[in-house]
Amino acid sequence: MKTLKYSRQRESIKTCLMGRKDHPTADALYTSIREQFPNISLGTVYRNLNLLVELGEIRKFSCGDGTDHFDYDTSPHYHFVCRHCGKITDVPMNAAADLEDDASHFIEGNIESHTVFFYGCCGDCLKNQTLY
Amino acid sequence: MKTLKYSRQRESIKTCLMGRKDHPTADALYTSIREQFPNISLGTVYRNLNLLVELGEIRKFSCGDGTDHFDYDTSPHYHFVCRHCGKITDVPMNAAADLEDDASHFIEGNIESHTVFFYGCCGDCLKNQTLY
DNA sequence: CCATAAATAATAATTATTATTAATATTAGA
DNA sequence: TCTAATATTAATAATAATTATTATTTATGG
Numbered sequence: 001m002k003t004l005k006y007s008r009q010r011e012s013i014k015t016c017l018m019g020r021k022d023h024p025t026a027d028a029l030y031t032s033i034r035e036q037f038p039n040i041s042l043g044t045v046y047r048n049l050n051l052l053v054e055l056g057e058i059r060k061f062s063c064g065d066g067t068d069h070f071d072y073d074t075s076p077h078y079h080f081v082c083r084h085c086g087k088i089t090d091v092p093m094n095a096a097a098d099l100e101d102d103a104s105h106f107i108e109g110n111i112e113s114h115t116v117f118f119y120g121c122c123g124d125c126l127k128n129q130t131l132y
Numbered sequence: 133m134k135t136l137k138y139s140r141q142r143e144s145i146k147t148c149l150m151g152r153k154d155h156p157t158a159d160a161l162y163t164s165i166r167e168q169f170p171n172i173s174l175g176t177v178y179r180n181l182n183l184l185v186e187l188g189e190i191r192k193f194s195c196g197d198g199t200d201h202f203d204y205d206t207s208p209h210y211h212f213v214c215r216h217c218g219k220i221t222d223v224p225m226n227a228a229a230d231l232e233d234d235a236s237h238f239i240e241g242n243i244e245s246h247t248v249f250f251y252g253c254c255g256d257c258l259k260n261q262t263l264y
Numbered sequence: 265c266c267a268t269a270a271a272t273a274a275t276a277a278t279t280a281t282t283a284t285t286a287a288t289a290t291t292a293g294a
Numbered sequence: 295t296c297t298a299a300t301a302t303t304a305a306t307a308a309t310a311a312t313t314a315t316t317a318t319t320t321a322t323g324g
Contacts, residue, residue, distance in 0.1 A: 005290055005301045027280080041304045046281065048302095062194045066312085067280065080239045091235050096228065100250065103223050107212050108255025117247050118232065123240025137270050137321055159311080173273045178312065180271095198281080199311065 009033075009040055010048045014072075017058060023069040023079070023088040063088060063117055076113070082122035091118060141165075141172055142180045146204075149190060155201040155211070155220040195220060195249050208245070214254035223250060 016033050017024070024032070030045045049070055052058045059071040063081045069088060078091040100111045148165050149156070156164070162177045181202055184190045191203040195213045201220060210223040232243045 003291080003301080007289080007302055009303075025280090039304070041306095043282080043305080044303060050282095060196075062196050062198075064192075064194050066194075066200075068198075078235065080235070080241070080243070082241060083244070089239065091238050093234050093238050096231065096234075099228065099248065102225050102228075103210065103212070103250050106223050106225050107221065107250070109212070109214060109258055110252045111212070111250045112215070112252040114248060114250045116231065118235050118239070118243045119246065120242045120244040126241055135270080135322085139271055139321080141272075157311090171273070173275095175274080175313080176272060182313095 009037060009044055012036060013045060013048050017070055018072045023071050025067045025069055078116040080118045082125055083119055084121055084125040087122055141169060141176050144168060145177060145180050149202055150204045155203050157199045157201055210248040212250045214257055215251055216253055216257040219254055
């Protein structure tokens with residue numbers, strides 16, 4: 001009977017993540033939140049983010065840049081990662097329903113979910129292409 | 133005119149990775165290789181793995197368990213990750229050719245590649261289900 | 265051979281994340 | 295409303311993964 005007790009820090013983490021359309025890391029979120037809570041601890045951010053993931057209120061994913069990213073949108077959707085600037089954007093296509101069915105023919109176990117990451121060069125970086 | 137000099141350490145890293153059908157981490161590979169090269173350095177393993185990735189001879193990916201994994205198979209293919217034991221297996225379905233086309237309608241930039249990870253419970257862990 | 269550029273082993277440093285702990289804040293019940 | 299019980303916090307230490315530094319060794323063109 002572990003009751004979850006309210007904390008304003010966790011609340012601010014949720015609202016802060018909700019308000020962002022990028023997919024911040026724990027450290028980026030920590031920086032943002034410190035504007036309102038100057039002495040919040042990085043450990044508190046990490047612990048609450050992982051707690052919220054366990055509760056299913058947010059999502060955590062890694063796209064290959066070495067750090068975990070967090071997403072307030074828990075609905076199944078895909079991401080596009082820019083190889084130049086690292087920006088992560090949602091891909092508003094509907095998840096391919098048949099992908100898991102197709103895959104299930106080739107593996108022994110049960111498939112519960114899947115993720116898709118597209119990699120390339122984002123529009124902004126294409127404009128500044130002269131820089132590369 | 134940066135000439136790549138031969139090293140038996142790098143050679144052993146390649147052949148070791150080639151001989152494995154799992155998708156080892158740098159540290160797992162380090163452990164294996166030390167049987168033949170007892171005093172190879174972990175830094176050497178990391179440096180050469182990243183070099184081989186740059187050369188396009190191997191692939192690096194992260195599946196969400198916090199560490200990078202390496203794959204000798206550079207052809208586009210998908211992976212299945214067991215949430216219980218962490219085992220990563222290839223999914224021998226052919227990559228969905230239309231996925232990138234579909235996604236391209238929803239984003240500004242250029243898509244160069246994509247990855248798909250399926251998550252679930254592998255066959256071995258399903259058998260031992262009583263353990264959970 | 266030999267000179268030299270590149271690779272190595274050993275180690276230090278960095279980064280991302282988790283664990284510990286004593287103090288504080290929240291809440292359930294008297 | 296008070297108070298005791300306990301979850302949460304801030305601060306800090308610890309750990310794990312990875313990268314950088316440096317002195318030494320090695321492969322290779324001349």
